[in-house]
Amino acid sequence: MLKFFKSYGIYGLMALLLGLPLLSVAQDNVRWKMVTTWPPNFPVFQEGVERFAKEVEVMSNGRLRIQVFPGGKLVPPLQTFDAVSQGTVQIGHGAAYYWAGKVPAAQFMTTVPFGMTAKGMNAWFYHGGGLALWDELYQPFGLKAFPAGNTGVQMGGWFNKEINTIADLQGLKMRIPGLGGKVLSKAGGTPVLLAGGEIYTALERGTIDATEWVGPYHDERLGLYRTAKHYYYPGWHEPATALELIVNLKAWEALPADLQKIVEVAARALNLDMYAEFEANNLRALRELREKYKVDVREFPAEVLAELRRLTEETLNEEAEKDASFKKVYEAYRAFQADNDAWNAISENAYNRARTQE
């Protein structure tokens, strides 16, 4: 030490005194565990989450390291909410509508049939009051939420029966979860719950007549074109499936301000990046499905869509009667959506019409 003092003198001493508190800051190396609702290596979904964890680590210079576990590795996929809520892990990634049993209104934070597309959802989340409502919904569970990814408009699904009128939905056995499934029920169909891994075989064996999955990219990878006759659009039931990051509130509050901001900003960046990746992959996969696999891509008849929209409104109103918090969020969402519709009509919709008309 004396030798050190001789060499560095007063400046060395100052460096030491300054260095120690800095050292203690730099030492608060935070280690988080993260669970997701996605299978290992699930393209875009799980891959995006792993990119997020890596970015947080680089940005924080290793001070916040997030170890990512895919669904089923540490806890079952659908226990992600509970695991983060109870503090078993500090952070999770999934989709809010998986927790509809606990928080019915959470469905608005993912997507609802005939709801807003990604553009409107993000405007609502960040600058229209949506995110504040989300925090309010999750606060009782000790959770903080961040929008973190979006699939864009999904596809209507793969069908082994033609859908020409609303009557064709009568008796239709379709893998379709959540509110979309409730709407199908109203139309006389039978919604079936199946995990991703079970869909292909069920469709092949005729256990189901139809299934929705994600979009061209994921649907191609699941090989659904080999076992279904028609590929219907649009995905009226999931027009903008928003994904979520959830953080345990105590873990969140224990973070210093810089690490909090790193997580918040990285989540926002992930939100855009995943959406862009879905879009870029979907547009390439759609071309391939058509050119390489000669898939029959067809539109639901307007009459069918109009009826599904009517049944959706009925369904949402019924849900609102059952749950005060669903009602509150529905009203806020619906008011924003009305203005968003009016604006879309003269911006994106009018432009896209001008762009594509012959």
Next chain:
Amino acid sequence: MLKFFKSYGIYGLMALLLGLPLLSVAQDNVRWKMVTTWPPNFPVFQEGVERFAKEVEVMSNGRLRIQVFPGGKLVPPLQTFDAVSQGTVQIGHGAAYYWAGKVPAAQFMTTVPFGMTAKGMNAWFYHGGGLALWDELYQPFGLKAFPAGNTGVQMGGWFNKEINTIADLQGLKMRIPGLGGKVLSKAGGTPVLLAGGEIYTALERGTIDATEWVGPYHDERLGLYRTAKHYYYPGWHEPATALELIVNLKAWEALPADLQKIVEVAARALNLDMYAEFEANNLRALRELREKYKVDVREFPAEVLAELRRLTEETLNEEAEKDASFKKVYEAYRAFQADNDAWNAISENAYNRARTQE
């Protein structure tokens, strides 16, 4: 020092040895100057940039501080590119099409008439090769670019003459810059260049017959509804005006990896946040323009839009003949846009039709 050693012993010594390099890291406090092309307090644009600077400061715990100067404060707005390129300042914010005189192909990095909307632009930038092309264009100028904001589909503009046929554009004096202006010329109109602050008076005095500006939110603030008869849509000339962050390459390379990642991720987050803010403000302002100011909002006739689209293709082909790099980027852009159109047709466009049909 001996006393220190007695008190803290070997752990103190280790802390010292560990602390000194950490201290030197923590001391590389980077101070950047940033210039923008926007007026002081310009809503969303300049405000968003200032939010970005603040977020970077918090994320880096003060290690990277960016002092933001609005256009004209340090250098004139349209010298932003040169100031960052020459290293007068380290970072800037603006829109790539302002540099069309130097880099004609840069226009594809902002928007082109009848180009892609924000969704397609972001898919192209981040996952379709667009950003790599952008870096290639700016590399000779010692610049690195990041997409950083998007206005969404702009409005067609404010007109004191009705536009019923393409002949109504003959002799029309309109404030419309860039490629949109070239297309207007082809239709027999006269594009006029005016800064934002000059538009209102020019329209009032009849020096111009029409002007485009941004969208409902900014147009309302400029008071254009008081001096123009008709508000036309859609903004065929700017369907998704992407904004840019540009960083001096030497300043960029001098940053440690964590600060580089902080800038990159914060720019991506800003890209989404500004777009969401534009959308949320525009949908509210549109309602106000209609309800409070009884603005006559009307659509360009389909025939006019079809002709403008034809003239746009002519214009882009002519520009491609003049500049090899424009041609290269145009070809990449156009190929991506074709797939994007096909995907949009069955996703967003089909969904929005289903959502809004009566």
